[in-house]
Amino acid sequence: MQNIAPLNWRRFPERYLLKGNYCENCKQAFFPPRAICPNCRRKGKLVSMEMPRTGKIISYTKVYVPPEGFKNEAPYYLAIIELENGARVLSQIVDSEPEKIKIGAKVKKVFRRIGEPDKYGTITYGYKFKVVE
Amino acid sequence: MGVVIVGAGITKFGEHWDKAFRELIAEAGIKAIQSSGLRGEQIEAIYGGCMASGRLIGQEHIGALIADQLGLNPIPSTRCEAACASGSVALRMACLAIKSGLHSIVAVGGVEKMTELNTEGVSFALGGAGDQEIELFHGATFPSLYALLARAHMHAYGTTEEQMASVAVKNHANAMLNPNAQFHKEITIEQVMNSNYVAEPIKLLDCSPITDGAAALILCSKDKAKELGLKGVEIVASEQASDSLALTGRKSLTELRATRIAAQKAYEKAGITPSKVDFAEVHDCFTIAEILAIEDLGFFKKGEGGIASEKGKTSLKGKIPINPSGGLKAKGHPVGATGVAQAVEAYLQLMGLAEQRQIKNAKIGLTHNVGGSGATAVVTIYKRFKG
Ligand SMILES: [Zn+2]
Numbered sequence: 001m002q003n004i005a006p007l008n009w010r011r012f013p014e015r016y017l018l019k020g021n022y023c024e025n026c027k028q029a030f031f032p033p034r035a036i037c038p039n040c041r042r043k044g045k046l047v048s049m050e051m052p053r054t055g056k057i058i059s060y061t062k063v064y065v066p067p068e069g070f071k072n073e074a075p076y077y078l079a080i081i082e083l084e085n086g087a088r089v090l091s092q093i094v095d096s097e098p099e100k101i102k103i104g105a106k107v108k109k110v111f112r113r114i115g116e117p118d119k120y121g122t123i124t125y126g127y128k129f130k131v132v133e
Numbered sequence: 134m135g136v137v138i139v140g141a142g143i144t145k146f147g148e149h150w151d152k153a154f155r156e157l158i159a160e161a162g163i164k165a166i167q168s169s170g171l172r173g174e175q176i177e178a179i180y181g182g183c184m185a186s187g188r189l190i191g192q193e194h195i196g197a198l199i200a201d202q203l204g205l206n207p208i209p210s211t212r213c214e215a216a217c218a219s220g221s222v223a224l225r226m227a228c229l230a231i232k233s234g235l236h237s238i239v240a241v242g243g244v245e246k247m248t249e250l251n252t253e254g255v256s257f258a259l260g261g262a263g264d265q266e267i268e269l270f271h272g273a274t275f276p277s278l279y280a281l282l283a284r285a286h287m288h289a290y291g292t293t294e295e296q297m298a299s300v301a302v303k304n305h306a307n308a309m310l311n312p313n314a315q316f317h318k319e320i321t322i323e324q325v326m327n328s329n330y331v332a333e334p335i336k337l338l339d340c341s342p343i344t345d346g347a348a349a350l351i352l353c354s355k356d357k358a359k360e361l362g363l364k365g366v367e368i369v370a371s372e373q374a375s376d377s378l379a380l381t382g383r384k385s386l387t388e389l390r391a392t393r394i395a396a397q398k399a400y401e402k403a404g405i406t407p408s409k410v411d412f413a414e415v416h417d418c419f420t421i422a423e424i425l426a427i428e429d430l431g432f433f434k435k436g437e438g439g440i441a442s443e444k445g446k447t448s449l450k451g452k453i454p455i456n457p458s459g460g461l462k463a464k465g466h467p468v469g470a471t472g473v474a475q476a477v478e479a480y481l482q483l484m485g486l487a488e489q490r491q492i493k494n495a496k497i498g499l500t501h502n503v504g505g506s507g508a509t510a511v512v513t514i515y516k517r518f519k520g
Contacts, residue, residue: 061280
């Protein structure tokens, strides 16, 4: 079986703080962080940056048939969210009334457990989002 | 240097409890060699498409396995992997091997054995086509990624669930005429609409099935085909494009950019416009994927794919027949074999061998194969070759 502990540890800054990066040359924000700016290539200047914690829903779905590790949560909502700096994330939408989950709805980041613990009991945490009024 | 398909073979698609992975590819490969009129000894190299045999059956090293099963050792044999586009990438690599002048006769295979795992295991295996760290990690499944694309298309253009359902109904109707298809069962719009949601707005009957199957082709350089007096189907363009692995890296969710780019380049290479294409096999892993494809390939304007499907413009007798074979939806989708199987259908149609589903006077065909949610797309254009 895969040992997910090192992967979880490597991704703490992204999953806990939405740490990405930003190109000072073309002003585009990237999440997760990129090793090179695809617009500017070697002329780009990437600096580490926390993403804004609010954004809006670009598209969403309600998942009825979950993958392994998400059985207890189904059905649940997934959305593509555009953050205020233009970077996009895919995340679950939680703690929100279903009729408010729609394209254009404003959302903010919350911190939650992701999926069920694996067979070694490793618990994984990260971002989810909720609709704000 | 031109490339000609001179032979094609395919197994029945479906649940093959009595056949293993190796028997499926051997069957398709032997059929292809026999249909070409060539002898196995004349084949110089093999390219094989296979997506997930490691996760599905615990077997890797598929290139060597194929050469071994076909009794073709010691020629070079290479596996190509690009998720569900593996088959078309293998076909393209074989074309490049011939165009480079290195080889003149090359075999292409595509194979997947998917029914030996339960549905969860297969979902996990197919999940490998998406972005493990930023999509699958959050509970995304393949249907849910296409559901996100579907919702965006519905929002932008008013595409409806009924329009998506009409794609499934048409492809099941076409598969009735294909003896190798997995499903021989007509379905209705109501049945699709009444099937359970997998990931809203995608329902069970919007999804392609889990399938075992294999397909194979024999390719020959144009010069060699002329020299040997072989007839066949010429590959006039095979173009491939990449995009971000995750949907969040895309600028637009209402198109697959890789499809659009690969198609533009392919039309340019072939010196044609979309209106010259007589039929197309497109990547309908979900019904919304066919709607996106017929727009991104230029057969219909952006946003009009849903209504075109609903109005029957893509049926066997429509303006442009799409997926005469039944498509991934009803012919079946053994992922690594799919791209090669699409080329087999193009070959049969252009050779006039497509029996009951034959499109009259088909002169130019197109295949479109997608990996994952659009991170790889391959567009191939074919025309008759009379030697
Ligand atoms: Zn830049």
